[in-house]
Amino acid sequence: MAPFSLMSVGANLLVKSLGLFSSASVVRCSCVAPVIRSFSTTTGGPPKRPLTGYMTYVKEMQPTFSRQNPGLKNVDIIRKLAEKWRMLTPEQKQPFQDSSLVSREQYKLALVTYKAQLTPAQTVAIAEEKRQRVAKRKAIRRKKELNSLGKPKRPRSAFNIFMAEHFEEAKGTTMQAKMKSLRDDWMRFNITQKQMYTQLSEDDKVRYKNEIKSWEEHMIEIGREDLVRRKERRSIKAKAKAKVIADRKNKSKVTVVKAKAPKKKAKVAETAVKKTVKSTK
Numbered sequence: 001m002a003p004f005s006l007m008s009v010g011a012n013l014l015v016k017s018l019g020l021f022s023s024a025s026v027v028r029c030s031c032v033a034p035v036i037r038s039f040s041t042t043t044g045g046p047p048k049r050p051l052t053g054y055m056t057y058v059k060e061m062q063p064t065f066s067r068q069n070p071g072l073k074n075v076d077i078i079r080k081l082a083e084k085w086r087m088l089t090p091e092q093k094q095p096f097q098d099s100s101l102v103s104r105e106q107y108k109l110a111l112v113t114y115k116a117q118l119t120p121a122q123t124v125a126i127a128e129e130k131r132q133r134v135a136k137r138k139a140i141r142r143k144k145e146l147n148s149l150g151k152p153k154r155p156r157s158a159f160n161i162f163m164a165e166h167f168e169e170a171k172g173t174t175m176q177a178k179m180k181s182l183r184d185d186w187m188r189f190n191i192t193q194k195q196m197y198t199q200l201s202e203d204d205k206v207r208y209k210n211e212i213k214s215w216e217e218h219m220i221e222i223g224r225e226d227l228v229r230r231k232e233r234r235s236i237k238a239k240a241k242a243k244v245i246a247d248r249k250n251k252s253k254v255t256v257v258k259a260k261a262p263k264k265k266a267k268v269a270e271t272a273v274k275k276t277v278k279s280t281k
Helices: 004-017 033-043 053-068 074-087 090-116 120-148 158-166 175-188 191-221 230-280
Strands: none
Touching (some): 053 090, 158 175
């Protein structure tokens, strides 16, 4: 069974797709909201994506299951239904799969009709909105990956250090008000008052420089060069190559010394034989 946190995320996504949080489904990107608002009332908005066989099963069974288990939360209900779905035979799942297939065909036709009603400007706006959503998801996934790989945190500026120290005591009840108050206080500081935070910022830059260098070297070692800055990638590779060449030279020197050693022993043996022959004479 999947971990509970993963099940919770999946359940939340499923609940949203079933329309229990319909208000979230109408949120649009601010940069294209005016364009979308201008035609959403005339076209009725894009058709909803069809449910999968599993989600069709959940949508049908959830009301009954909720009445039978009034004390359960939505996340727990979805988890129980997921367990029941896994226990169904292929024959028992087939009606839900067939219903999903029919919905998919209807969705394709509705999508063609919807796109035919759009103007070129609306089509461009929707494409841009989709591109931004995809880019945002990629950025979130990349940030999570970098955190899991232990990438060092970037150095903080002098003002950020000051803000972190005095945020709780700043004037204002909202974050925006506190930020404005801190910014005003910082602007009133003279160079001497800012010096301590400036020095802390410089120290943090040194910390980051050392940590990111070690981290990027480790990333190259484990085959994740794509996460290393291009300039640093070339530098690290050059150092690694120089090290390999130096190691090879050292090994070749050791080999030459070992190869010469037997000749010296042979010469000593030859001298000893000559002395023996002379003494015999």
